[in-house]
Amino acid sequence: MYDAGEPGRHPRPQAREALRRALVLSSVAARAGLEARADAGEARDMHPRILDWLRATGLDQALEPAEAALVATPLGELDANAALDAGWRAEGAYVLAWALGRHAPLPHDRLVDPDDIAWPLGFLDADALDREGEAELRGEREIDTFLARQLAVHWRLREYALRPGQMNFAAVVANGGWARLDIDQGALVDDDLAIDGSRIDRADAARIVRCISIASERHRAASWLAGADPVYSNVENIT
Structure with missing residues (x-):
């Protein structure tokens, strides 16, 4: 018997689920990172691009309700604490990228660079999920x-x-x-x-x-x- 929330209580996610979740976490972290430069033209261009990409790939359906609300929040309106917390999702994306064989292991005291995770996973690529069936997880x-x-x-x-x-x-x-x-x-x-x-x-x-x-x-x-x-x-x- 497993206690609620204990590893092994549910079937393990498959590789394609891990890839989708990694891309979602990268999207949440990316949206959080835009808030600090909400007045910059680059950020104003990037936000709708992220939203359009999530819809076009169907990854918007993989967002949890709180994630969807955060990602859709207009620039400049995201609570500072919420933005800070969401930025940490990049560390979760790193773990999934590692499990998918797309990132080397990092020391426990070293922050991941979100860009080193997101782009190799296919963030903002129109065909990011076209070959998800070929994704493999470590043993x-x-x-x-x-x-x-x-x-x-x-x-x-x-x-x-x-x-x-x-x-x-x-x-x-x-x-x-x-x-x-x-x-x-x-x-x-x-x-x-x-x-x-x-x-x-x-x-x-x-x-x-x-x-x-x-x-x-x-x-x-x-x-x-x-x-x-x-x-x-x-x-x-x-x-």
Whole structure:
């Protein structure tokens, strides 16, 4: 038996579903990015282009209601917090692009460049979905290991936020117990999580906060790939 929102509760999405979701997430992130330059001519041209492309490809049907409302919001009218939150969807798009073999793995403390995800996926291409039947996902074991690493990193960051200080994080991962955990040895310093090459308790506080947001988005996307819930926004990335 699985608890609600737990990976494995539902059938895993197929490759074509992952491709569509990655393109949707890239579109949401792109719309969010336009808000900071809403008065620029480039942004005014790009917004209708995104909307027209979503309709022409049928990807508008893959948008969740909240995503559709956000993408359609006129430039200059998007709430600042909503724009900031939506911008993080690029991290979820990265996970799906990685799973589709279209992006190399990134360190847990490095932001993805949204352009490095969107354009290779076919963002704004009229034929972006013409060959979606040829899309392939990495194997389940590889995806599950990726999820185990996202969970471990997310847990450590949350734990540090509650109880700052050094711990033997490597031992926690090795012992597991409450969940399957995994970690890349390159992500550790002195057996604890590293941020920008320093042990977490020596890292800049603002960078730790940023890494929590990165981890949260990547954890959600990896859980979705593992069958946590067919509705992306319903996935609970609890640590």
